[in-house]
Structure formats: structure tokens, C-alpha cells
Amino acid sequence: MMIATTNMQTNTDGSDSESTPESRSAFRNMGWALALLTVPVLYVLTLPPVRLTTFKVGGQPAILNPPKWLRAYSAPYDWLIEETPLRMPLVRYTIWWMTLFDDDHSTRPPPLPMNP
Numbered sequence: 001m002m003i004a005t006t007n008m009q010t011n012t013d014g015s016d017s018e019s020t021p022e023s024r025s026a027f028r029n030m031g032w033a034l035a036l037l038t039v040p041v042l043y044v045l046t047l048p049p050v051r052l053t054t055f056k057v058g059g060q061p062a063i064l065n066p067p068k069w070l071r072a073y074s075a076p077y078d079w080l081i082e083e084t085p086l087r088m089p090l091v092r093y094t095i096w097w098m099t100l101f102d103d104d105h106s107t108r109p110p111p112l113p114m115n116p
Contacts, residue, residue, distance in 0.1 A: 044090070047077045048097040056101060 054070050055063045066074075081087050 044077065044080070047074060048094045049101075052097055052101045 051066075051070060051074060054067065058067075062070075077090070081090050
């Protein structure tokens with residue numbers, strides 16, 4: 001009778017788990033993939049409030065002539081709006097943020113055009 005042995009390690013909670021270089025590598029790759037997906041999503045979700053906060057703090061001059069850093073930071077988002085099918089969802093998302101930043105909540109942005 002032959003007994004098969006595996007590379008078993010005991011976790012800090014006392015349970016045993018198999019740990020191989022392949023499983024550690026797969027876990028590391030999955031972490032990198034998750035990070036690479038998370039960064040662009042966070043960028044898209046945070047740009048409208050960053051832009052609106054800058055305009056609110058800077059007042060009319062910031063709206064008419066945004067700071068260079070904001071124009072550079074906004075460029076990929078603006079490209080998504082101009083060049084991809086994400087235009088309408090991103091515009092609606094920006095308008096939603098605009099309504100949240102509206103002080104008296106009495107003004108509504110104009111309706112969106114039906115054809116992009």
C-alpha cells in the first residue's frame with residue numbers, strides 16, 4: 001500500500017491547505033488583474049465629483065478655464081464620452097452628480113438629446 005503525499009501547510013486557523021507555486025502564482029495574477037480592472041473603474045466613477053468640486057471651489061473662472069491638471073486628468077474621460085458608446089451612460093452619470101452638487105436642488109439640467 002502506497003500513501004500519496006502532498007505539500008500541505010497549516011494555516012494560522014489550524015486548517016490544512018495545499019500550497020503550490022502554481023496556486024500562489026495564479027492567486028497573484030488574479031490580484032493584478034483585479035487591480036488593473038479596479039483602477040479604471042474608480043477613475044470613471046470619481047472624475048465627475050472631482051471635476052464638480054473643482055468648479056464649485058474655483059467658481060466661474062474654474063468653469064470657463066479649468067486648471068491644467070484638471071484638463072489633463074479629465075482627458076481620458078472626455079475621450080470615452082466623445083469616442084465610445086459609453087457617451088450616454090457617462091453623461092447621465094455626470095448629470096446625476098450635478099444634481100447632487102446643486103445647492104438648492106431647484107434647478108435641473110436640460111434633457112439629453114435623443115441622438116448622440
